[in-house]
Amino acid sequence: MKYFNPEAAKEFIYLCARAGAVPDNKIPSERMSYVEPAPITDKENPFEAMMSRFHEAAMKLGLDEETYNVLKSPTKQVIVSLPITMDDGSKRVFEGYRVIHSNILGPSKGGIRYDPHVNLDEVKALAAWMTWKCAVVDIPYGGAKGGIACNPREMSAGEIERLTRAYTSAMIDIFGPDRDIPAPDMGTGPREMAWLMDEYSKTQGMTVNAVVTGKPLVLGGSLGRTEATGRGVMVTALTAMEKMKINPYKATCAVQGFGNVGSWAARLLAERGLIVQAISDISAAYYNEKGIDIEAAVQHAQKNKGSLQGFTGAEKINRDDILTLPVDVLVPAATEDVITASNAKQIKARLIVEGANGPTSSKADSIINEKGIMVVPDILANAGGVTVSYFEWVQNRLGYKWDAERVNRRSDRIMKEAFNNVYQTAQKYNVSMRIAAYMVAIDKVAKTYQYRGGY
Ligand code: NAD
Secondary structure, three states: OOOOOHHHHHHHHHHHHHHHHOOOOOOOHHHHOOOOOOOOOOOOOHHHHHHHHHHHHHHHHOOOHHHHHHHHOOOEEEEEEEEEEOOOOOEEEEEEEEEEEEOOOOOEEEEEEEEOOOOHHHHHHHHHHHHHHHHHOOOOOEEEEEEEEOOHHHOOHHHHHHHHHHHHHHOOOOOEOOOEEEEEOOOOOHHHHHHHHHHHHHHHOOOOHHHOOOOOHHHOOOOOHHHHHHHHHHHHHHHHHHHOOOOOOOOEEEEEOOOHHHHHHHHHHHHOOOEEEEEEOOOOEEEOOOOOOHHHHHHHHHHOOOOOOOOOOOEEEOHHHHHHOOOOEEEEOOOOOOEOOOOHHHOOOOEEEOOOOOOEOHHHHHHHHHOOOEEEOHHHHOOHHHHHHHHHHHHHHHOOOOOHHHHHHHHHHHHHHHHHHHHHHHHHHOOOHHHHHHHHHHHHHHHHHHHHOOO
């Protein structure tokens, strides 16, 4: 058996980084005016960020070269062109992606993102994170992710519905309750999942509600799914605070992002006694030393198309200053790559709980570690969502409904157990919580692969 070759792996990461500089999706010129171009920043390629952690954890585990190569390579990558009739009668072609990173542990699972900056590299990284996330919380799924480069904020409900149905139809051989099970992500929610389920069901000649999770309750959605990711953030934050001997009733907190994950995390952390001093979204950030009334902020956002803009319960501050406030707990719950080598030194929180996927660049990891900040990494902290998605799928397949108490009790237990497992691994190998989480995940997928074997 050949053993892990660090030089070959470095070369691979280098090639990934280079590949990231060249967009995989060639955008036809007529779409250039429609799709907002990605801003030019010093931001890290998300696939590179994922691979550098994978690499470090694989080295610690002493993973053999064959298994390393299997686990790093996505199983399937699909790109589709979706011509859609817009409300004004014109036709626009959108690019849609689905990447199945792994189906070693079971059918692949992962959300669908609607955002102008969606690209293959991002989807590949998000798909791999799903593999590690499902393995960390020990649920029998592989990892996948999908997305469409579009701006749902500028589209009508009819345009989004046609796009969702066209995407589902194009992916009909990929999706399936035993093959690949989508879910919501940024820019999508229960409404899109209902259209997806309906379109898929039509082609099968029967209702197949287990093909997608995050559905509205009446279509077989699970109680507790909407708040599940924020709830998992709260549970892992409190478990970490217990280890760090931080009293939640005296702790302060800042939450970046006020969508599904951020607003629920803020609400549930406030319910558990934390003083949520700052919240933010894409429009602005708001600070109140005495603590923000999160219910009032939720109601404001609900009345304001989801935006915090104009919230009067706190002082408006610079949007990105939320990350460097002197709080005990920081919850980045917006988007990837917000904690970078440029701002990591200014972070004052003692604990970071990553509600978003990939909020910390790999280059910021060492700075954060040197400062002695504990990080509950994304693949652990935000795994409450996929855990309850799994419960939704189980209920659909059983044709049965669980009450909210059962859903919450079981997901809380899974999140606490996963935290403790990662914490013990971090202590045993003297590594960060992030590398420990990758080690737990990679070890599980690698062992399963070795039992299953290949050609
Ligand atoms: P969402 O679309 O509901 O909300 C995103 C929020 O982030 C919005 O309030 C938006 O205004 C804000 N935002 C975007 N860019 C920002 C910036 N630069 N600064 C401040 N705020 C910004 O999305 P969501 O479902 O809450 O997902 C948020 C993150 O959590 C994503 O990384 C997603 O992949 C991850 N995640 C979501 C789930 C889930 O169940 N929804 C599960 C796991 C991980």
